[in-house]
Amino acid sequence: MRHGLSPDRHRALPLIDDCGYWQVVWLDPRAVRPLDVDAPARRVLSWEELREQPERPPVDPIGSWSPVWEVAVSVALAHLLAASGGARVVVPSGPVADAFRPALDALLPAEPPTRSLALTGPGLPATVTDIALVPRHPQTGETWPSGTEAAVPLAADVWTYMAFSRNRRLRPASGGLPDGVYRDDPPPPLPFGPFRLDREMFLDALARLPEVRRPWLRAIYDDVETRRSNLPFSW
Known part of the structure:
Protein backbone atom coordinates (compact mmCIF):
# COMPACT_ATOMS: atom_id res chain seq x y z
CA MET A 1 0.00 0.00 0.00
CA PRO A 34 1.50 20.23 12.25
CA LEU A 35 5.24 20.24 12.85
CA ASP A 36 7.92 22.21 11.07
CA VAL A 37 10.35 19.98 9.19
CA ASP A 38 13.84 21.08 8.20
CA ALA A 39 13.79 18.99 5.05
CA PRO A 40 12.94 20.85 1.83
CA ALA A 41 9.38 20.67 0.59
CA ARG A 42 8.69 18.10 -2.09
CA ARG A 43 9.12 19.75 -5.46
CA VAL A 44 6.15 19.58 -7.78
CA LEU A 45 7.14 18.24 -11.18
CA SER A 46 6.32 20.31 -14.22
CA TRP A 47 4.19 18.88 -17.00
CA GLU A 48 7.30 18.54 -19.16
CA GLU A 49 9.09 16.61 -16.40
CA LEU A 50 6.10 14.31 -16.00
CA ARG A 51 6.47 13.45 -19.66
CA GLU A 52 9.84 11.91 -18.78
CA GLN A 53 8.45 9.77 -15.96
CA PRO A 54 7.94 6.05 -16.60
CA GLU A 55 4.71 5.16 -18.31
CA ARG A 56 2.53 2.39 -16.95
CA PRO A 57 2.02 -0.53 -19.36
CA PRO A 58 -1.50 -1.95 -19.52
CA VAL A 59 -0.45 -5.59 -19.07
CA ASP A 60 1.52 -6.97 -16.12
CA PRO A 61 4.47 -9.33 -16.77
CA ILE A 62 2.31 -12.32 -15.80
CA GLY A 63 -0.21 -11.47 -18.51
CA SER A 64 -2.99 -9.94 -16.41
CA TRP A 65 -4.40 -6.48 -16.99
CA SER A 66 -2.95 -3.78 -14.75
CA PRO A 67 -5.51 -3.01 -12.00
CA VAL A 68 -4.37 0.62 -12.13
CA TRP A 69 -5.38 0.74 -15.80
CA GLU A 70 -8.73 -0.86 -15.05
CA VAL A 71 -9.49 1.70 -12.33
CA ALA A 72 -8.10 4.74 -14.18
CA VAL A 73 -10.01 4.01 -17.39
CA SER A 74 -13.20 3.24 -15.46
CA VAL A 75 -13.11 6.61 -13.68
CA ALA A 76 -12.23 8.44 -16.90
CA LEU A 77 -15.13 6.71 -18.67
CA ALA A 78 -17.58 8.22 -16.17
CA HIS A 79 -16.27 11.70 -16.96
CA LEU A 80 -16.27 10.92 -20.68
CA LEU A 81 -19.92 9.90 -20.66
CA ALA A 82 -20.83 13.08 -18.80
CA ALA A 83 -18.93 15.16 -21.37
CA SER A 84 -20.55 13.37 -24.30
CA GLY A 85 -23.99 14.80 -23.63
CA GLY A 86 -25.43 11.46 -24.64
CA ALA A 87 -24.03 11.59 -28.18
CA ARG A 88 -21.88 8.89 -29.75
CA VAL A 89 -18.15 9.49 -29.17
CA VAL A 90 -15.63 8.86 -31.96
CA VAL A 91 -12.24 7.82 -30.54
CA PRO A 92 -8.82 7.54 -32.23
CA SER A 93 -7.49 4.11 -33.10
CA GLY A 94 -4.91 2.44 -30.86
CA PRO A 95 -4.84 2.15 -27.06
CA VAL A 96 -7.55 4.79 -26.61
CA ALA A 97 -9.98 2.84 -28.75
CA ASP A 98 -9.03 -0.48 -27.15
CA ALA A 99 -9.70 0.92 -23.68
CA PHE A 100 -12.83 3.02 -24.27
CA ARG A 101 -14.59 1.99 -27.48
CA PRO A 102 -16.25 -1.26 -26.24
CA ALA A 103 -17.91 0.56 -23.35
CA LEU A 104 -18.85 3.59 -25.44
CA ASP A 105 -20.40 1.37 -28.12
CA ALA A 106 -22.37 -0.49 -25.46
CA LEU A 107 -23.60 2.55 -23.53
CA LEU A 108 -24.12 5.31 -26.13
CA PRO A 109 -26.36 5.39 -29.23
CA ALA A 110 -24.84 4.31 -32.55
CA GLU A 111 -26.52 6.96 -34.68
CA PRO A 112 -25.47 10.63 -35.10
CA PRO A 113 -24.87 13.18 -33.73
CA THR A 114 -21.29 12.41 -32.76
CA ARG A 115 -18.56 14.05 -30.71
CA SER A 116 -14.83 13.51 -31.21
CA LEU A 117 -12.29 12.51 -28.54
CA ALA A 118 -8.55 13.11 -28.84
CA LEU A 119 -5.50 12.89 -26.61
CA THR A 120 -4.30 16.34 -25.60
CA GLY A 121 -1.40 17.20 -23.33
CA PRO A 122 2.33 17.93 -22.94
CA GLY A 123 4.41 16.80 -25.88
CA LEU A 124 1.49 16.43 -28.28
CA PRO A 125 0.64 18.84 -31.10
CA ALA A 126 -2.44 20.99 -30.70
CA THR A 127 -5.57 19.42 -32.12
CA VAL A 128 -9.17 20.44 -32.60
CA THR A 129 -11.57 18.11 -30.80
CA ASP A 130 -14.88 18.19 -28.95
CA ILE A 131 -13.55 16.31 -25.92
CA ALA A 132 -9.91 16.24 -24.79
CA LEU A 133 -8.43 13.27 -22.91
CA VAL A 134 -5.86 14.98 -20.70
CA PRO A 135 -3.42 13.84 -17.98
CA ARG A 136 -4.14 14.40 -14.30
CA HIS A 137 -1.08 15.54 -12.33
CA PRO A 138 -0.20 12.81 -9.79
CA GLN A 139 1.02 15.30 -7.17
CA THR A 140 -1.49 18.14 -7.40
CA GLY A 141 -4.54 16.46 -8.91
CA GLU A 142 -4.77 19.24 -11.48
CA THR A 143 -5.66 18.46 -15.09
CA TRP A 144 -3.75 19.62 -18.14
CA PRO A 145 -5.18 22.99 -19.29
CA SER A 146 -6.32 21.92 -22.74
CA GLY A 147 -8.43 24.93 -23.59
CA THR A 148 -11.08 22.53 -24.89
CA GLU A 149 -14.68 23.00 -23.80
CA ALA A 150 -14.80 19.48 -22.33
CA ALA A 151 -11.75 17.79 -20.76
CA VAL A 152 -11.63 14.25 -19.38
CA PRO A 153 -8.86 13.61 -16.81
CA LEU A 154 -6.84 10.38 -16.91
CA ALA A 155 -4.04 9.19 -14.59
CA ALA A 156 -0.80 10.65 -15.95
CA ASP A 157 1.15 7.40 -16.26
CA VAL A 158 -1.73 5.73 -18.14
CA TRP A 159 -2.17 8.81 -20.34
CA THR A 160 1.55 8.79 -21.16
CA TYR A 161 1.36 5.22 -22.44
CA MET A 162 -1.65 6.02 -24.59
CA ALA A 163 -0.04 9.16 -25.99
CA PHE A 164 3.46 7.89 -26.71
CA SER A 165 3.18 4.15 -27.19
CA ARG A 166 3.55 4.40 -30.98
CA ASN A 167 -0.01 3.09 -31.43
CA ARG A 168 0.70 -0.31 -29.88
CA ARG A 169 -2.53 -2.21 -29.45
CA LEU A 170 -3.77 -3.53 -26.13
CA ARG A 171 -4.80 -6.85 -27.64
CA PRO A 172 -3.01 -9.30 -29.98
CA ALA A 173 -3.21 -8.75 -33.72
CA SER A 174 -3.32 -11.51 -36.30
CA GLY A 175 -0.13 -12.59 -38.00
CA GLY A 176 3.44 -12.29 -36.77
CA LEU A 177 6.98 -11.63 -37.90
CA PRO A 178 7.92 -12.70 -41.43
CA ASP A 179 9.86 -15.94 -41.85
CA GLY A 180 13.57 -15.50 -41.22
CA VAL A 181 13.11 -12.39 -39.09
CA TYR A 182 14.28 -12.69 -35.48
CA ARG A 183 14.35 -10.36 -32.54
CA ASP A 184 16.55 -10.60 -29.50
CA ASP A 185 14.22 -8.78 -27.13
CA PRO A 186 10.88 -10.31 -26.01
CA PRO A 187 7.68 -8.67 -27.29
CA PRO A 188 5.34 -6.96 -24.82
CA PRO A 189 3.29 -9.48 -22.81
CA LEU A 190 -0.15 -10.26 -24.20
CA PRO A 191 -3.20 -10.30 -21.91
CA PHE A 192 -5.05 -13.46 -20.99
CA GLY A 193 -8.41 -12.00 -22.02
CA PRO A 194 -10.23 -8.83 -23.13
CA PHE A 195 -9.86 -5.59 -21.22
CA ARG A 196 -12.52 -5.22 -18.55
CA LEU A 197 -13.52 -2.08 -16.69
CA ASP A 198 -14.02 -1.93 -12.94
CA ARG A 199 -17.79 -1.69 -12.53
CA GLU A 200 -17.73 -0.49 -8.91
CA MET A 201 -15.21 2.27 -9.57
CA PHE A 202 -17.15 3.40 -12.66
CA LEU A 203 -20.43 3.60 -10.75
CA ASP A 204 -18.79 5.35 -7.81
CA ALA A 205 -17.20 7.97 -10.07
CA LEU A 206 -20.41 8.48 -12.04
CA ALA A 207 -22.48 8.91 -8.87
CA ARG A 208 -20.22 11.78 -7.79
CA LEU A 209 -20.80 13.80 -10.98
CA PRO A 210 -23.67 16.32 -11.04
CA GLU A 211 -24.49 15.25 -14.61
CA VAL A 212 -25.74 11.89 -13.31
CA ARG A 213 -29.00 13.65 -12.43
CA ARG A 214 -29.77 13.98 -16.14
CA PRO A 215 -32.26 11.28 -17.14
CA TRP A 216 -30.19 9.79 -19.97
CA LEU A 217 -27.09 9.44 -17.80
CA ARG A 218 -29.03 8.12 -14.82
CA ALA A 219 -30.47 5.48 -17.17
CA ILE A 220 -26.91 4.40 -18.03
CA TYR A 221 -26.03 4.24 -14.33
CA ASP A 222 -29.04 2.04 -13.60
CA ASP A 223 -28.31 -0.17 -16.61
CA VAL A 224 -24.71 -0.83 -15.55
CA GLU A 225 -25.76 -1.36 -11.95
CA THR A 226 -28.33 -4.05 -12.80
CA ARG A 227 -27.24 -5.68 -16.09
CA ARG A 228 -24.56 -8.35 -15.91
CA SER A 229 -24.23 -9.32 -19.58
CA ASN A 230 -23.09 -7.68 -22.81
CA LEU A 231 -21.14 -5.01 -20.94
CA PRO A 232 -17.31 -4.78 -20.76
CA PHE A 233 -17.22 -4.62 -16.96
CA SER A 234 -15.82 -7.04 -14.40
CA TRP A 235 -18.15 -8.22 -11.63
Whole structure:
Protein backbone atom coordinates (compact mmCIF):
# COMPACT_ATOMS: atom_id res chain seq x y z
CA MET A 1 0.00 0.00 0.00
CA ARG A 2 1.26 3.43 -0.92
CA HIS A 3 0.44 6.44 1.13
CA GLY A 4 1.88 9.65 2.47
CA LEU A 5 1.26 12.42 4.97
CA SER A 6 0.25 15.94 4.22
CA PRO A 7 1.35 19.03 6.16
CA ASP A 8 -2.27 20.19 5.94
CA ARG A 9 -4.16 18.23 8.56
CA HIS A 10 -7.48 18.95 6.86
CA ARG A 11 -6.55 17.43 3.50
CA ALA A 12 -7.62 14.04 2.22
CA LEU A 13 -4.79 11.64 1.51
CA PRO A 14 -5.15 9.56 -1.66
CA LEU A 15 -4.18 5.90 -1.33
CA ILE A 16 -3.99 3.02 -3.75
CA ASP A 17 -4.04 -0.41 -2.17
CA ASP A 18 -2.87 -3.71 -3.60
CA CYS A 19 -6.23 -4.31 -5.30
CA GLY A 20 -6.07 -1.04 -7.23
CA TYR A 21 -8.87 0.68 -5.29
CA TRP A 22 -8.55 4.35 -4.45
CA GLN A 23 -9.10 5.26 -0.82
CA VAL A 24 -9.20 8.41 1.28
CA VAL A 25 -7.97 8.98 4.84
CA TRP A 26 -9.14 12.05 6.73
CA LEU A 27 -6.93 13.29 9.54
CA ASP A 28 -8.90 14.31 12.64
CA PRO A 29 -7.72 17.82 13.62
CA ARG A 30 -8.24 16.89 17.29
CA ALA A 31 -5.69 14.08 17.03
CA VAL A 32 -2.90 15.62 14.91
CA ARG A 33 -0.88 18.79 14.86
CA PRO A 34 1.50 20.23 12.25
CA LEU A 35 5.24 20.24 12.85
CA ASP A 36 7.92 22.21 11.07
CA VAL A 37 10.35 19.98 9.19
CA ASP A 38 13.84 21.08 8.20
CA ALA A 39 13.79 18.99 5.05
CA PRO A 40 12.94 20.85 1.83
CA ALA A 41 9.38 20.67 0.59
CA ARG A 42 8.69 18.10 -2.09
CA ARG A 43 9.12 19.75 -5.46
CA VAL A 44 6.15 19.58 -7.78
CA LEU A 45 7.14 18.24 -11.18
CA SER A 46 6.32 20.31 -14.22
CA TRP A 47 4.19 18.88 -17.00
CA GLU A 48 7.30 18.54 -19.16
CA GLU A 49 9.09 16.61 -16.40
CA LEU A 50 6.10 14.31 -16.00
CA ARG A 51 6.47 13.45 -19.66
CA GLU A 52 9.84 11.91 -18.78
CA GLN A 53 8.45 9.77 -15.96
CA PRO A 54 7.94 6.05 -16.60
CA GLU A 55 4.71 5.16 -18.31
CA ARG A 56 2.53 2.39 -16.95
CA PRO A 57 2.02 -0.53 -19.36
CA PRO A 58 -1.50 -1.95 -19.52
CA VAL A 59 -0.45 -5.59 -19.07
CA ASP A 60 1.52 -6.97 -16.12
CA PRO A 61 4.47 -9.33 -16.77
CA ILE A 62 2.31 -12.32 -15.80
CA GLY A 63 -0.21 -11.47 -18.51
CA SER A 64 -2.99 -9.94 -16.41
CA TRP A 65 -4.40 -6.48 -16.99
CA SER A 66 -2.95 -3.78 -14.75
CA PRO A 67 -5.51 -3.01 -12.00
CA VAL A 68 -4.37 0.62 -12.13
CA TRP A 69 -5.38 0.74 -15.80
CA GLU A 70 -8.73 -0.86 -15.05
CA VAL A 71 -9.49 1.70 -12.33
CA ALA A 72 -8.10 4.74 -14.18
CA VAL A 73 -10.01 4.01 -17.39
CA SER A 74 -13.20 3.24 -15.46
CA VAL A 75 -13.11 6.61 -13.68
CA ALA A 76 -12.23 8.44 -16.90
CA LEU A 77 -15.13 6.71 -18.67
CA ALA A 78 -17.58 8.22 -16.17
CA HIS A 79 -16.27 11.70 -16.96
CA LEU A 80 -16.27 10.92 -20.68
CA LEU A 81 -19.92 9.90 -20.66
CA ALA A 82 -20.83 13.08 -18.80
CA ALA A 83 -18.93 15.16 -21.37
CA SER A 84 -20.55 13.37 -24.30
CA GLY A 85 -23.99 14.80 -23.63
CA GLY A 86 -25.43 11.46 -24.64
CA ALA A 87 -24.03 11.59 -28.18
CA ARG A 88 -21.88 8.89 -29.75
CA VAL A 89 -18.15 9.49 -29.17
CA VAL A 90 -15.63 8.86 -31.96
CA VAL A 91 -12.24 7.82 -30.54
CA PRO A 92 -8.82 7.54 -32.23
CA SER A 93 -7.49 4.11 -33.10
CA GLY A 94 -4.91 2.44 -30.86
CA PRO A 95 -4.84 2.15 -27.06
CA VAL A 96 -7.55 4.79 -26.61
CA ALA A 97 -9.98 2.84 -28.75
CA ASP A 98 -9.03 -0.48 -27.15
CA ALA A 99 -9.70 0.92 -23.68
CA PHE A 100 -12.83 3.02 -24.27
CA ARG A 101 -14.59 1.99 -27.48
CA PRO A 102 -16.25 -1.26 -26.24
CA ALA A 103 -17.91 0.56 -23.35
CA LEU A 104 -18.85 3.59 -25.44
CA ASP A 105 -20.40 1.37 -28.12
CA ALA A 106 -22.37 -0.49 -25.46
CA LEU A 107 -23.60 2.55 -23.53
CA LEU A 108 -24.12 5.31 -26.13
CA PRO A 109 -26.36 5.39 -29.23
CA ALA A 110 -24.84 4.31 -32.55
CA GLU A 111 -26.52 6.96 -34.68
CA PRO A 112 -25.47 10.63 -35.10
CA PRO A 113 -24.87 13.18 -33.73
CA THR A 114 -21.29 12.41 -32.76
CA ARG A 115 -18.56 14.05 -30.71
CA SER A 116 -14.83 13.51 -31.21
CA LEU A 117 -12.29 12.51 -28.54
CA ALA A 118 -8.55 13.11 -28.84
CA LEU A 119 -5.50 12.89 -26.61
CA THR A 120 -4.30 16.34 -25.60
CA GLY A 121 -1.40 17.20 -23.33
CA PRO A 122 2.33 17.93 -22.94
CA GLY A 123 4.41 16.80 -25.88
CA LEU A 124 1.49 16.43 -28.28
CA PRO A 125 0.64 18.84 -31.10
CA ALA A 126 -2.44 20.99 -30.70
CA THR A 127 -5.57 19.42 -32.12
CA VAL A 128 -9.17 20.44 -32.60
CA THR A 129 -11.57 18.11 -30.80
CA ASP A 130 -14.88 18.19 -28.95
CA ILE A 131 -13.55 16.31 -25.92
CA ALA A 132 -9.91 16.24 -24.79
CA LEU A 133 -8.43 13.27 -22.91
CA VAL A 134 -5.86 14.98 -20.70
CA PRO A 135 -3.42 13.84 -17.98
CA ARG A 136 -4.14 14.40 -14.30
CA HIS A 137 -1.08 15.54 -12.33
CA PRO A 138 -0.20 12.81 -9.79
CA GLN A 139 1.02 15.30 -7.17
CA THR A 140 -1.49 18.14 -7.40
CA GLY A 141 -4.54 16.46 -8.91
CA GLU A 142 -4.77 19.24 -11.48
CA THR A 143 -5.66 18.46 -15.09
CA TRP A 144 -3.75 19.62 -18.14
CA PRO A 145 -5.18 22.99 -19.29
CA SER A 146 -6.32 21.92 -22.74
CA GLY A 147 -8.43 24.93 -23.59
CA THR A 148 -11.08 22.53 -24.89
CA GLU A 149 -14.68 23.00 -23.80
CA ALA A 150 -14.80 19.48 -22.33
CA ALA A 151 -11.75 17.79 -20.76
CA VAL A 152 -11.63 14.25 -19.38
CA PRO A 153 -8.86 13.61 -16.81
CA LEU A 154 -6.84 10.38 -16.91
CA ALA A 155 -4.04 9.19 -14.59
CA ALA A 156 -0.80 10.65 -15.95
CA ASP A 157 1.15 7.40 -16.26
CA VAL A 158 -1.73 5.73 -18.14
CA TRP A 159 -2.17 8.81 -20.34
CA THR A 160 1.55 8.79 -21.16
CA TYR A 161 1.36 5.22 -22.44
CA MET A 162 -1.65 6.02 -24.59
CA ALA A 163 -0.04 9.16 -25.99
CA PHE A 164 3.46 7.89 -26.71
CA SER A 165 3.18 4.15 -27.19
CA ARG A 166 3.55 4.40 -30.98
CA ASN A 167 -0.01 3.09 -31.43
CA ARG A 168 0.70 -0.31 -29.88
CA ARG A 169 -2.53 -2.21 -29.45
CA LEU A 170 -3.77 -3.53 -26.13
CA ARG A 171 -4.80 -6.85 -27.64
CA PRO A 172 -3.01 -9.30 -29.98
CA ALA A 173 -3.21 -8.75 -33.72
CA SER A 174 -3.32 -11.51 -36.30
CA GLY A 175 -0.13 -12.59 -38.00
CA GLY A 176 3.44 -12.29 -36.77
CA LEU A 177 6.98 -11.63 -37.90
CA PRO A 178 7.92 -12.70 -41.43
CA ASP A 179 9.86 -15.94 -41.85
CA GLY A 180 13.57 -15.50 -41.22
CA VAL A 181 13.11 -12.39 -39.09
CA TYR A 182 14.28 -12.69 -35.48
CA ARG A 183 14.35 -10.36 -32.54
CA ASP A 184 16.55 -10.60 -29.50
CA ASP A 185 14.22 -8.78 -27.13
CA PRO A 186 10.88 -10.31 -26.01
CA PRO A 187 7.68 -8.67 -27.29
CA PRO A 188 5.34 -6.96 -24.82
CA PRO A 189 3.29 -9.48 -22.81
CA LEU A 190 -0.15 -10.26 -24.20
CA PRO A 191 -3.20 -10.30 -21.91
CA PHE A 192 -5.05 -13.46 -20.99
CA GLY A 193 -8.41 -12.00 -22.02
CA PRO A 194 -10.23 -8.83 -23.13
CA PHE A 195 -9.86 -5.59 -21.22
CA ARG A 196 -12.52 -5.22 -18.55
CA LEU A 197 -13.52 -2.08 -16.69
CA ASP A 198 -14.02 -1.93 -12.94
CA ARG A 199 -17.79 -1.69 -12.53
CA GLU A 200 -17.73 -0.49 -8.91
CA MET A 201 -15.21 2.27 -9.57
CA PHE A 202 -17.15 3.40 -12.66
CA LEU A 203 -20.43 3.60 -10.75
CA ASP A 204 -18.79 5.35 -7.81
CA ALA A 205 -17.20 7.97 -10.07
CA LEU A 206 -20.41 8.48 -12.04
CA ALA A 207 -22.48 8.91 -8.87
CA ARG A 208 -20.22 11.78 -7.79
CA LEU A 209 -20.80 13.80 -10.98
CA PRO A 210 -23.67 16.32 -11.04
CA GLU A 211 -24.49 15.25 -14.61
CA VAL A 212 -25.74 11.89 -13.31
CA ARG A 213 -29.00 13.65 -12.43
CA ARG A 214 -29.77 13.98 -16.14
CA PRO A 215 -32.26 11.28 -17.14
CA TRP A 216 -30.19 9.79 -19.97
CA LEU A 217 -27.09 9.44 -17.80
CA ARG A 218 -29.03 8.12 -14.82
CA ALA A 219 -30.47 5.48 -17.17
CA ILE A 220 -26.91 4.40 -18.03
CA TYR A 221 -26.03 4.24 -14.33
CA ASP A 222 -29.04 2.04 -13.60
CA ASP A 223 -28.31 -0.17 -16.61
CA VAL A 224 -24.71 -0.83 -15.55
CA GLU A 225 -25.76 -1.36 -11.95
CA THR A 226 -28.33 -4.05 -12.80
CA ARG A 227 -27.24 -5.68 -16.09
CA ARG A 228 -24.56 -8.35 -15.91
CA SER A 229 -24.23 -9.32 -19.58
CA ASN A 230 -23.09 -7.68 -22.81
CA LEU A 231 -21.14 -5.01 -20.94
CA PRO A 232 -17.31 -4.78 -20.76
CA PHE A 233 -17.22 -4.62 -16.96
CA SER A 234 -15.82 -7.04 -14.40
CA TRP A 235 -18.15 -8.22 -11.63
